[in-house]
Structure formats: structure tokens, C-alpha cells
Amino acid sequence: MCGAAIALPASVPASYAQRLKCGSHVFELLESGFRSVLLMLLRCLCSILVYELLLLRVLAAPPEDRAAAVRRAAELQQRGDLAGSIAIWQSLLTANPTDVQALVNLGILSAQGTHYREAEAFYSKALRIAPDNPDILLNLALAHFKSADLKGAIPIFEKVLTLRPGNGQAVTLLGISYYGTREFAKAIPLLEESPEAHTNNEMRQMLAQAYIWTKQIDKAAGILAAILRDSPDSAVAHMFLGETYDAQNRTDDAIREFQAAVHSNDAEPNAHFGLGYLYWKNKQNDQAEVEFKRELAVDPAHAASIAYLGDIQFKRENFDAAHVLLTKAIALQPNIRLAYYDLGVIFQRQQKHADAVKEFKKAIELDSARPDAHYRMVASLRALGKEAEATEELKIVRTLHEKDTEDTILKLTGPNGTPNPGPN
Numbered sequence: 537m538c539g540a541a542i543a544l545p546a547s548v549p550a551s552y553a554q555r556l557k558c559g560s561h562v563f564e565l566l567e568s569g570f571r572s573v574l575l576m577l578l579r580c581l582c583s584i585l586v587y588e589l590l591l592l593r594v595l596a597a598p599p600e601d602r603a604a605a606v607r608r609a610a611e612l613q614q615r616g617d618l619a620g621s622i623a624i625w626q627s628l629l630t631a632n633p634t635d636v637q638a639l640v641n642l643g644i645l646s647a648q649g650t651h652y653r654e655a656e657a658f659y660s661k662a663l664r665i666a667p668d669n670p671d672i673l674l675n676l677a678l679a680h681f682k683s684a685d686l687k688g689a690i691p692i693f694e695k696v697l698t699l700r701p702g703n704g705q706a707v708t709l710l711g712i713s714y715y716g717t718r719e720f721a722k723a724i725p726l727l728e729e730s731p732e733a734h735t736n737n738e739m740r741q742m743l744a745q746a747y748i749w750t751k752q753i754d755k756a757a758g759i760l761a762a763i764l765r766d767s768p769d770s771a772v773a774h775m776f777l778g779e780t781y782d783a784q785n786r787t788d789d790a791i792r793e794f795q796a797a798v799h800s801n802d803a804e805p806n807a808h809f810g811l812g813y814l815y816w817k818n819k820q821n822d823q824a825e826v827e828f829k830r831e832l833a834v835d836p837a838h839a840a841s842i843a844y845l846g847d848i849q850f851k852r853e854n855f856d857a858a859h860v861l862l863t864k865a866i867a868l869q870p871n872i873r874l875a876y877y878d879l880g881v882i883f884q885r886q887q888k889h890a891d892a893v894k895e896f897k898k899a900i901e902l903d904s905a906r907p908d909a910h911y912r913m914v915a916s917l918r919a920l921g922k923e924a925e926a927t928e929e930l931k932i933v934r935t936l937h938e939k940d941t942e943d944t945i946l947k948l949t950g951p952n953g954t955p956n957p958g959p960n
Contacts, residue, residue, distance in 0.1 A: 602628065605624050605627070605628060606628075606637070608624055609621045609624040609625055609641065612624070613645065613648075618645050618648060618649055621641075621645055622642065622645050625638045625641050625642050625645070626638075626642065629642065634665055636662045636665050636666050636669075636672075639658045639659070639661050639662035639665075640658070640659065640662050640671075640672055640675065642658045643655040643656075643657075643658035643659040643662070643675060643676075643679070644675065646658060647675075647678070647679055647682065650682075652679045652680075652682055652683035653683065655675075655679040656676060656679045656680065656683075659672055659675050659676035659679060660676065663676065668699060670696050670699040670700045670703075673692055673695055673696050673699070674692075674693075674696050674703075674705065674706060676692055677689045677692035677693045677696060677706070677709070678709070680692065681709055681712075681713060686713040686716040686717050687713075687717055689709070689710075689713050690710065690713050690714065690717070693706045693709055693710035693713060694710065697710065704730070704731040707726050707729050707730055707731075708726070708727075708730040708731065708732055708739075710726050711723050711724075711725075711726030711727040711729075711730055712727075712742070714726065715727065715742060715746055718749075720746045720749040720750050721750055723746050724743065724746050724747070724750065727739065727742060727743040727746060728743065737763055737766075737767060737770065737773070740759050740762070740763055741759075741760075741763065741772060741773065741776055743759060744756040744759040744760050744763075744776055744780075745776060745779070747759070748776075748779055748780060748783060751783075753780050753783050753784055756776070756779075756780045757777065757780045760773050760776050760777040760780065761777070764777065769800045770800065771796075771797040771798070771800040771801040771804040771807055772797070772804065774793045774794065774796040774797035774800060775793065775794060775797045775804070775806070775807055775810055777793045778790040778791075778792075778793030778794045778797070778810060778814070779810075781793060782814065782817075787814060787817065787818055790814050791811065791814045791815070791818070794807060794810045794811035794814060795811060797810070797811075798811060798830075802830075803834050804834075805834060805835060806831070806838075807831075808827045808828070808830040808831035808834065808841075809827070809828065809831040809838060809840060809841050811827045812824045812825075812826075812827030812828040812830075812831065812841065812844065813844065815827060816844055816847075816848070821848045821851065821852075824844065824848065825845060825848050828841040828842075828844050828845050828848075829841075829845070837868055839865045839866075839868035839869035839872060840865070840869070840872065842861050842864050842865040842868065843861070843862060843865035843866075843869075843872045843874055843875045844874070845861050846858045846859075846860075846861030846862035846864075846865060846875060846878060847862075847874055847875075847878055849861060850862070850878045850881070850882065855882050855885070855886075858878060858882060859879065859882055862875040862878055862879050862882075863875075863879070866879075871902055873899050873902040873903050876895045876896070876898040876899040876902070876909075877895070877896070877899040877908065877909055877912075879895040880892045880893075880894075880895035880896040880899060880909065880912060880913070880916075881912060883895060884912065884915065884916055887919075889916035889917075889919040889920050890916075890920060892912075892913070892916040893913055893916045893917060893920070896909040896910075896912055896913040896916070897909075897913070900913075905936065906936070907932075907933045907936040907937060910929045910932045910933045910936070911929075911933045913926075913929055914926045914929045914930055914933070917929065
């Protein structure tokens with residue numbers, strides 16, 4: 537449900553309130569929580585873990601003038617004169633295009649200037665000369681990681697670990713990369729193995745959320761309870777524990793945890809949204825409206841809060857107000873399914889069936905496994921004279937309803953039709 541980005545550019549998308557299924561539970565907030573943990577952890581790693589490996593040892597005994605140039609380049613770098621240091625390394629590289637040390641240091645300096653693509657190019661050239669150097673490979677992986685290219689970083693971190701099994705930094709960052717690409721089952725053992733797993737609350741929160749995504753709710757709750765024992769005023773831990781309760785359909789307990797979160801930090805990003813969502817889910821729309829507005833006081837561009845405020849107006853049949861809010865939410869974040877669905881219904885009621893079909897199709901693109909948009913679209917397709925398309929949509933609706941019934945039976949009886957004894 538809740539929680540927030542690596543402010544990683546667009547590769548790890550940002551934002552809240554996509555309706556995401558996790559088993560039979562719909563997590564409206566888990567997407568943003570996912571990003572929140574990444575952002576917090578990256579900030580920590582940037583200062584603690586993620587350092588560029590300064591490969592200043594000379595691979596072969598240099599001549600005296602080269603040694604002096606290397607020392608001078610290092611001095612300039614330490615003083616913050618990156619341009620001066622780059623000029624020296626460039627001159628050394630010009631003199632010897634296969635100078636691995638020069639290529640690596642130019643990569644390091646490029647990364648320090650946040651020019652990660654340039655850094656990747658320098659490291660890649662160095663690896664063509666020294667292909668199995670784990671330090672250069674780790675620097676290359678870091679450049680991909682910092683530029684938000686997590687998929688590009690993963691195979692390089694994996695190669696580092698084949699060369700240096702158990703390397704703590706590679707283990708941690710590979711786990712985060714899998715988490716960032718939503719490969720939670722692969723992320724979990726690495727996050728568990730990470731040296732930071734038992735000392736860094738952000739890492740523990742990330743692991744807890746990975747457990748939530750993989751439906752290991754008890755493990756998530758155990759980690760979060762431990763965090764709250766150590767840090768009882770941690771708003772984020774209260775929020776994540778609220779998510780675990782929501783996953784268990786313990787809505788009242790979830791509400792209490794989010795209330796504790798806003799009590800601990802009234803300005804915690806997404807805390808009011810999470811509480812508002814739980815009220816909304818409980819059909820307590822007046823309380824939900826208050827919390828969504830409080831979230832907007834923290835972040836005026838919080839698209840999900842705007843979308844849910846639009847939905848509340850929609851439910852009150854204030855369609856003009858709903859239309860304004862829902863359209864604004866989509867402009868801020870174009871992947872909020874609820875907004876498209878509500879707009880589709882509004883257009884349908886206004887007899888604007890072509891517009892309604894357009895909105896329903898967008899809702900289906902975001903989640904095709906839910907029957908509501910398919911079902912609603914049938915009436916608009918028929919109104920437009922598109923009977924064949926309407927018939928196809930009805931078939932989809934029946935299939936989805938049958939699957940839902942089948943899933944319910946499996947939960948009650950087990951896969952062989954025998955009664956499911958449930959948990960001991």
C-alpha cells in the first residue's frame with residue numbers, strides 16, 4: 537500500500553495510487569511505498585555504501601613523470617578541481633590509449649560530475665583491456681545504478697559476485713536493483729544477506745515491503761514490529777505495518793497504524809494519503825476527503841490524492857467537480873486507473889459514448905483482469921452500434937467472472953476439491 541522513488545529518473549516510475557493486485561488484496565499505496573523506500577535507501581547508500589572505487593594503484597611501474605602526473609591529478613580531485621584532474625588524465629590517455637588507470641579515473645570523475653553515460657563509456661573501454669577486473673566492473677555497475685538503469689546494472693553486479701562471492705556492496709546493490717525492477721523473489725535473499733539488513737532501517741523497510749509483495753505477510757510484520765521496538769516514533773514503519781494489516785484485511789488495525797504515522801510526523805509524505813485511502817476503502821468518504829486534502833497540503837501535486845478526491849465527488853454525483861479533479865490527476869500521473877474508469881462512467885451518463893469507450897479502454901490497459909470497465913464498455917459500444925465488439929467484451933466479462941469464482945473455490949477447497957483446513 538503505502539510508503540515512495542529512487543528519485544531515480546523515469547526508469548523506476550514515480551507516483552501513487554495505481555490499483556495493484558497482490559493475491560486477493562488490492563494495494564492502492566504499495567507502489568508509492570516501493571518508491572519511497574528506494575529513495576530513502578539511495579540517500580543512505582550515496583553517503584555510506586555507494587562510493588566510487590579509486591583505482592589509483594598503478595598497474596605497471598610508471599615512469600617518474602607519469603607518477604607525478606598521477607599524484608597531481610589525485611590532488612586536484614581531492615580539492616574538487618574535477619576539470620583540472622580530467623585534463624591530466626586525458627593527457628595521459630592521449631599518450632597511451634590503452635592506459636587502464638586513466639580510463640578508470642576518467643570514468644570516476646565523470647560519475648562524480650553525474651555524467652554517468654560518459655562514465656560507462658570509459659569503464660567499458662577499460663574492460664575491453666582488462667575484462668575480468670572486478671573493481672572496474674563494480675564501477676560500471678554503479679554508473680548504471682546511479683543513472684537509474686537498474687536492468688543494465690543487474691548482470692554486471694552478478695558478474696562481480698562470480699568474481700568476488702559475498703562482496704557486500706554488490707550483494708546489497710544487486711538486491712536493490714532486483715527490488716527496483718520488481719523482481720521481489722530474487723531481491724529477497726540478497727536483501728537478507730546484505731550487511732545492512734540488520735542495522736539499516738531503510739534496508740529493513742525495503743525487505744519488509746518485498747515480503748509484502750510476495751505475500752509473506754508474517755515476515756513483513758515481524759521486521760516492522762522489530763523496527764518499531766527500536767524506533768517507536770518511526771512514521772514510515774507505522775505506515776508499512778499498516779500495509780501488512782491491510783493485506784490481511786485488518787482494516788481497523790491498518791487505520792490505527794496510519795493514525796500513529798501522522799501523529800509521529802504530520803508532514804510524512806503519503807501518510808495522510810494512506811490514511812485517506814483506508815477511510816475511502818471503508819466507505820468513510822468524509823474522513824477520507826479530509827486526509828486527502830491534508831496530503832495535498834504536504835504535496836500539492838499529489839496525483840493520487842487528487843484522483844481520490846475526484847472519485848469522492850463522483851460518488852456524490854458532483855460530476856463537473858469530479859471531471860476537473862480526475863482530469864487534473866491524469867495530467868499529473870497518466871496511469872491512475874480509477875480516474876479513467878470514473879471518467880468513462882461520467883461520459884457514459886452524459887451520453888458521450890465515444891469518449892466513454894476511450895476512457896474505459898485506458899482503464900483496461902492499466903488492468904485488464906478486472907471486469908468492471910469491460911462490462912461498462914458494453915453499453916457504450918452498443919450505443920455506438922458496435923455490436924460485435926460489445927459481444928466480445930461480454931465474453932471477456934464472463935471469463936473474468938468465472939475465473940474469480942474459480943479462485944474463490946480454490947481458496948475454500950484447495951486445488952483437489954478437498955476442504956482447505958486453513959492455517960493451523
